[in-house]
Amino acid sequence: MDDAELLLRWRDGDRDAGEALFERYFAALARFFRNKVPHGVEDLVQQTxxxxxxxxxxxxxxxxxRSFLFAIAHNLLRASFRAQQRGAEPFDPEKVSAHQLAPGPSTLFARHGEQRLLLEALRTIPLDAQVLLELFYWEDLTSAEIAEVMGSPHGTVRSRLRRAxxxxxxxxxxxxxSPDVLASTVQDLDGWAASLKSAGSPPG
Structure with a gap:
């Protein structure tokens, strides 16, 4: 069954349909949180x-x-970081990075130098830019779907994707x-990003 049918059954009280949706999206949601927060990933998935x-x-x-689910995850991520931030400066996901908010290496598994470089780079750009790129590369969301997740106009998201x-x-x-790792990563950015998708999935 597709998402729509499962959702309708879940709304009608079919708990099995709800569990099927949970199983279908657990890995994607875990991946969404895992490259941004150092711990509590499963709790955030449950909260979503x-x-x-x-x-x-x-x-x-x-x-x-799908867009609705990731929008909830995105709001919970922001709320989690907003609660953690110290100091007088207000939380601004367009300026602050996941690395600044939660220092430490990514919990995603990276086998290759290109993967490690890409993960580190993602975690050190502004959080909103990281979310945009990961939704696009890892979750295959369209720019219109990402606009729903981010609560932004479609045209704005397209320009922000370019900037990200x-x-x-x-x-x-x-x-x-090294120049070699940089060249390899940049030349096949789509490929290395795709390779991290499976690395970000929890073991089955």
Whole structure:
């Protein structure tokens, strides 16, 4: 069954349909949180589904379930970082990075130098730029779907995606340990990003 049918059954009280949706999206949600927070990933995934149940009445159509789910995850991520931030400066996901908010290496497993470089670069660009790129490269969301997740106009998201790619390339250049690894990463950015998708999935 597709998401729409499962969601309709879940709304009608079919718990098995709800569990099927949970299993379908658990890995993607875990991957979403895992490259941004150092711990508590499973709790955040659980909170996402609880909030999904509580806010299901706000879902415009069953066809937009995936965007709705990631929008909840995105809001929870922001709330988590906002609660952790110290000092007088307000939390600004367009300026502050995941690395600044939660220092330490990514919990995603990186086998290759290109993967490690890409993960580090993603974590050191502004959080919103990181989210945009990971939703695009890892979750295969369209720019229109990402606009729903981010709560921004479609045209704005398209321009921010371009800027996020520029920021990522700048950070790759700054962080690369060797010209060869940098060249390999930049030349096949889509491929290395795709290779990290499976690395970000929890073991089955």
């Amino acid at each position: 589904f609880v909030a999904c149940i509580e806010g299901m009445h706000r879902l415009r159509s069953a066809a937009s379930f 790619r520029e920021l990522l390339r700048e950070r790759l250049s700054e962080l690369a340990a």
